Amino acid sequence: MNGRRIVFVGAGGAGLTAAFTLARRAPDAQITVFSKDPVVAYSQCGMPFVLDRKILDFNKLVIYQPPVFKDLGLDVRTSTAIEEIDLDGRAVTTEKGERVEYDRLVIATGSRPFVPPVPGVHLPGVHTLLTLEDGKALYERLKDALNVVIIGGGPIGLETAPAFLDAGAKLTIIERVPQLMPSALDPEMAAIVQAHLEQKGARVITGRGVDSINGTARVESVTCAGEVIPADLVLLSAGIRPNTDLAKQASIDLGVTGGIVVDEYFRVRRNGKVLDDVLAAGDCAEVTGLITGKPVIYAVGSVANRQAKYVADNLLGKKTPYPPVLCPAVCVIGDLHVGNVGLTTHACEQAGITPLTFSARGATRARYYPGGKTVDIKLLSDGDRLVGGQIIGEEGVGGRINVLSLAIGKGMSPADLAGAETCYAPPVSPLIDPLTYAAEMLALKVARAKKSQ
Template sequence: MKDIRKYDLAIIGGGAAGLTTATHVKRCKDLSVIVISKDAHISYSECGIPFKLAGKVHDFDSLIVKTPDFFDKMGIDIELETEALSIDILNRKIELENCDILFDKLVIATGGKQRIPQPLQKYIGMDGIFTIQTLADGMKIESALLSAKTMVIIGAGAIGVETAAGIAKRGIDTTLINRGPAILSRLIDPDMAEIVSEFLKSIGVNLITGNIPDSIEGKERVENVLISGERIPADIVIISTGILPDVELAENAGISTGELGGIIVNEHLQAFVDGNFSTDIFAGGDCCEITDFITNKGTLVQLAPAARHMATIMANNICGKDTVLKPLLGPSIYVAGDLLIGSVGLTSKRARSEDIDVITGYATGVTKASYFPGSSDIHIKLIFSDDRLTGAQIIGKSGVKERIDSLAFMIKKKATIEEMLSIETCYAPPVSTVVDPLMYAIKDAFRKIKART
């Protein structure tokens, strides 16, 4: 007969959402808490893995944020390399291989799983083919890189682009393949993506767009990627074609999922079960759908800051502090070599899909006074709808994050273009120009709006 263990709170998933919920709950209430995770490691930076592969981080231990001892001292039980086989909502029970966990409250923070296109699924498991998500994935890739001369990355989303830039800097022949004609299509518009594409080519990345591999060849291990009849040598292939919400466990338990594949939650992050939002079952992080600030529709915000924010909401509600999650924007920044790529809100493509009419403003400037050493170009694109800022994209080697953060705040405050024309900015030759390039993008949009009206 299986052992049975009872907890006030059980959390499935040991990523940012699950662990942050656990620690916040323990700080505000004396509850028994268990975290169940399939991963072999806990509390580490997934976002740091591409930079370890690029050689910018000394070792993988540097990516570990908190050790198991930290959670042990807090009184949080951690079960690593442990899969939750099923959830029995009615009897408040989680089935594990060696025991059953009874709970009063449950948090589902199962995160995301790799989206592998059907034609590539048969190659998973071949020696030399990897996905990049966990710390263990990163360690395996790093080991393979020690003897590799060629690498192919399939998928030019944010992680694919970051990884390609880092590996190319190591002197490994790197090819990046993207199905669509423009890379980073979920984050930035094609005109901005072209800036990133040219940068990648300048550091030695062989970029192939508008195509998908015909097959991956190899006997005992990968040897080539065949695309449009051309064989590209590959000692290593990384498949980085996106992340889907990992919701199979929740769905099997009768928890509802939405059109985007994520768990349906309300503003308290309570899951929808049997026609109602449960007061005891919560979901947060990459596995759930929340509300988009601009469209007021369901969206997936699969970013660490959003996961931690959702964890705080869940923990407060578990502890009896009525707290709601307001709609999110999900500002983001990615680093490809020396290039920073930031975005927030709508892209022009997304606006079209939502039937939102937009006008854009664009400017290219420099990040320091022209006579000051180290000045570099910065490209700014602003997107307005009904005179209000609804999106921004910025690319440069410095000054990107702070501008994206401030523009995200302006979107949240529903700033109009007239209000943005009166923005005051600071100036010092080592860090800025007298007129911030942002102002030129605002004025460009203002002229177009006036011309239309």
């Protein structure tokens, strides 16, 4: 390994996981991890389920306690923000003025919630959900909330919706574009999610933005397209942005996504020149999308964790290129599982692809076996190549999304997927799996399209 002094700025899924991996594989390394947060090594993805009392308390989300860091030889400094990166002097400076030199630096500063530029957005009672402290603050307010407004129809807000409904609050969800989860779902699939939320008691407003958040001492209402909606709690769920302030201050190159530009070894650039001693990963860094070949940021824990292993490899001198990504994802909204992988129809069109699609509704178990649920599937292909898929149901979603991710990642056609052998038992699947059926029908559509050319 080139240089023993490794400094990590950020202790999320990418930074801390890479530090742990490195400590295990290079016990002689001098590893320092800085985080502005008081608690690290916890699951952000679990917070909506603590709010909904599926998980008993936030402490259950903490994966590692400080004694584990010491046992590994990690110097983890919590509640310590980095104020400056000196690339030429190979050092970082903390908010308290301490200067720490490094041989290799990893920037893993993560992301921050997007705060829409509307009046009243900083009133007490307006929340975001990113850190453990955010989750605890929201949990305390949830107990007394009568009228809740979620601004934004993305996964984070929608996963918290059941907690508000189960607490007896009147819930309104506002999404400025005409559908929920626009980056993950096609409109007709998003309609299934909206219908589910409305059936549970939520009011969903799409295609209209928020004019203002109103109140004096604290939030009292939200104005949406002229309508005043009572609110004693507001959750901002309008997306996230890469946290690149430090990188920008250090003149590190940023890309079209707003994230840090990295190569396949996660090395950053300054003025177009690759820096061998500085890497970046996680929500703050843009990588290459598999299907389009264009820069993307996928701010999910599974991606950050996977990137961390490659960062550790490259710090150790084992040059392992990070492959283009697909980012299979699943969002759990109460008892509804919403999965997606690859491109939506809109994303295809933006990439110059006119996709062929097929949608199917099937069962998760044999028709005669009790407890089966409906599953909705939509597949997309660019000719003979699968490029995307969306699956929604109350069970059997995650596994099918993973199968579809593998199929897309390997460049399979709909016919290839339809021909794959699948298991069968009445409690877990009908004789012909719904994913197989959807692939068969899309393969026929592809064949007809070829004949008509």
